[in-house]
Amino acid sequence: MNLDDSIVSVDQATVRFNIASEKVDNLKEYFIKLAKHQLYFEEFFALKDISLNIKKGESWGLIGRNGAGKSTLLKLICGILTPYKGSIAVRGSIAPLIELGAGLDPRLTAGENIFLNGALLGHSKRYMQEHFDEIVEFADLGNFLDMPIKNYSSGMRARLGFSIATTVSPDILIVDEVLAVGDAAFRKKCERRMERMLSSGTTLLFVSHSEREVERLCKNAIWLDRGEIVMSGSAEKVCFEYTETLKSSEQKKCAIPGTNITFLNLTIVGAGYVGLVTAVAFASMGYETTCIDTDHEKISALQKGKCPLFEPQLDEMLKYHADRLHFTTEPQIAYDNADAIIVAVGTPEKEDGEVDLSYVQRALQDIAENVKQECRVVIKSTVPVGTNRSVKEYLEQNCRPEATIHVVSNPEFLSQGSAVHDMLHAHRIVIGADTEEDAQFMEKLYRPFNLPIVSVGCASAEMIKYASNDFLALKISYINEIANLCERTSADINEVTVGMSKDPRIGAAFLKAGVGYGGSCFPKDTKALHWLAASNEYELKTVRAAIEVNERQKLKLIEKAQKFYPNFKDLTITFLGVTFKPNTDDLREAPSLVNARYLISKGARIKAWDPCGRERFKEAIGDGVQICGTIEEALNDSDICMIFTEWDEIRNVEITKFAHYMKRPIVLDGRNCFETSDIQQKEIIYDSIGRDTIYSDRGYNE
Known part of the structure; x- marks a missing residue:
């Protein structure tokens, strides 16, 4: 290996961890067992005999499944870990973006963290002072400098960390999926900065679950599996071989050599948030996946490569894994030769609060009529305790005679706005199975995800x-x-x-x-x-x-508004944010809806802005709502402003704009987007949740 022009050289490096062979509940028990020689350890090799040579200015992407060793390799290069055997040499400065929030103190403000993180990266106080405004401008956090970052969203922390780390072009920039939580516009901004750094000679090491991102940003790639390098070379070739290996038809029914991973044919019932996220996640792990839905318009859009809903990373993953994703409205096609059928349909509430299982029942009827083979029906929909038992009884009584159907519970714990990330990096996978055979099947199904599994009975999983x-x-x-x-x-x-x-x-x-x-x-x-x-x-x-x-609580802002206006007739009221949370276009049970209907019934006019949900809001509310393309348009000539969603765009609004655009600057913040200390002397009335109201002479007296 020629090391003369290498900036990173790894030679036969192995990383070993010792893992306790039994679970220990607390530190006291750990030391007692250790002292009594009752604690035994098993060796786990996170990396095995890794050798690679990276030259200055090169860009390398790391791909592979969860647990393949990507992050461990980066930590080895950063010096966070030392090899059990072998050697590593790094010749140059490193800017590591390995963990979200690493090097940031949640108790300190953003401004204070800029200096703290800069010091950790080896920059002087004077240097950080000189580049302070540049960092703040790139991160777009000017309104939140004095806010402790414990109150920041994950996207805001990612923006701050990236901005600090890339203020100066380091010799080596390491990025390990921390940008996955950022909004799309900021990710593009980061990509442009990384491209400029590469053109100036910085070496890039980049980890992403999107092979397309790796191909776009990197010229070279390393494919890792179970701690070993499977392949290295040009990013285009390595990513192609990686995806081809995952989807190759001869491996659907057999284990990948050297692993315990088996590929099966999966069918997902329901193309909503849960169904689509589940489908793309399994497709990204190599499973051939068919998604069925009764909504012909939605399926038609998906067949054309169009995502029918907004969820970060979902559209990109649908496009990238299109070869393994199939969409249909036909039960005969969807259930033919399926090894597992994952039911992810909606279970809305009835008027009395009871769960409406009609969509589940319709799916079960189609399954019973069309399944001709042995398969597992996996209930991922949220259903009352005891439903899986009823499902099993129904299928046993109604399925075709040649079919053998097992029933398993597998509840989802996805949060809209981060559902793809939650699926790929879940805190736990809950499996409800009443037989050991079904439990083992599900554990094998989820093995490529390399996530903790909690295996219980069906009723317990439902609960x-x-x-x-x-x-x-x-x-x-x-x-x-x-x-x-x-x-x-x-x-x-x-x-x-x-x-x-x-x-x-x-x-x-x-x-x-x-x-x-x-x-x-x-x-x-x-x-x-x-x-x-x-x-x-x-x-x-x-x-x-x-x-x-x-x-x-949903009507809390109405209560606050009544302090300033005896009635709402002919008032113009601005809604900033209408979705129930950021990073989604979902309006189900959103507080904005009940507030809008009430205010319109009292004669008010609503002007609404939201980056994703405004059109759906218009459909839900109808007449009485003016949809605005910008925050400034929504604020213009308004009598009162109500904030219902903590979008970053709203958090970043210049506070002076409220006084500048509004007829009477009364801001009712239902998500505490601003620090009260930042409102002082800003000539607005600011009333938030659980904090003192800030009054100004202009807002109060006009």
Whole structure:
């Protein structure tokens, strides 16, 4: 190996980890067992005899499944890990973007973190001062410099980390999927900067689950599997061989050599958020996947390569894995030779809160009529406890005589706006199986994902889904109740949640006060569990309270607006954000809907802006809503502004624009997008959730 012009050289490097052969619940038990020699370890080789030679200015992409060793190799190059054997030599400075938020202190503001992270990268304070404005401008975080980054979204943290790391062109830039959480516009911005850095001689090491991104940004690629290099060379050739290996027909029914991975024919029932994300995730792992839906218009769009809904990364993955994705409305085609049928149809609520299983029942009828082989029916839809037992009984009684159908529960835990990432990097895969054979089948099905698996009985799996979602809904309603009390006692909910979140028993997740939860899960699942309890002659008082609190909280901004206007007739009211959360176009149970209908009924005119959901909002509300193309247009000549969604575009609005464009600058922030300290002296009235109202002479007296 010629190392003269190498910037990174790895020679026969092996990384070994020792993993305890049994689960230990706490640190005390660990040390007791260790002292008594009762703890045994198994060797796990994350990398095996890796050798590679990277020259200055080259661009290398790393591809492979989860657990293939990509991140371990990058950490080895960065010096975070040392090889168990072999050697590594790095000749140059490194800017590592390996983990989201690495090197950032959540307690500090963005401005403070710029200097902290710069120091960690070896830059002087003077250097960071000179480049401070450049970093802030590129990250587009000017309005949030004084905000602790614990309050930042994942996309905002990614923007800050990338901006700091790339202020100067390092010898080596390492990017490990941290940009997957950023918005599309910022990812393009980052790609342009990386291309400029490459042209100036920077060496790039890049990891992505999208082989297309690797081909676009890198000239070379390394394919890793189970800690070993399968292939290295030109990015185009390596990515082609990788995808061809995954989709090759002769490997669908046999294990990939050297692994325990088996490819099967999958059918996904339902082309909604859950169904499409599930389909592209399995296709990306090499499975031949067919998706069936009764919506002919939606299937037609998918067959033409058009994504019918907005979900980050979904459109790109649909296009890239098109060779392994098939869409149909015909049950005979969808169920022919399927090894597993994953049911991911909607389960909406009825008026009394009971789950409507009519879509599931229709899917089961088609399955019973068309399946002629042995297969597993996997219920991924959210269904009441006991549904899988009923499904099994129905299929046993109604399936064709030549068919053998097993039933398994596999609930989903996807969050809209990050569903693709959640599917590929799940905290756990829950499998509900009442036989060991079914459990083993599902474990093999998910083996390519290399994710933790929790295997339980079907009823327990069904309950895990409801118990998990309802607990999070309880947490949201609880903190909203505390926020409402804060407003009456001059406490600040942001300060309260910081103090609470330091307790590991509580944590920081789902402690963000606002105007209530919405979407397709929490509202429906809380009502469903409450109904299920009632039907079993038990009352879940906590869940009932969460439902009631949330319904009241949705109208919190109406309550606040009534402090400034005795009635809403002939007022122009701006809605900034209408979807139930950022990074989705979903309006189901969105607080904006009930507020709009109420205000229009009282004679108000609504002007709405949202980057993704405004057209659907217009369809849902109809007359009385003016859809605006820009935030400025929405604010112009408005009597009051209501913020319902914490989109980054809204967080980044210059606060002075409210006073500049609005007739009377009254801002009611239902998502606490701004720090109250930033509002002082800005000539607006600012009323948020769980914090003191900020008054200005202009806004109050006009």
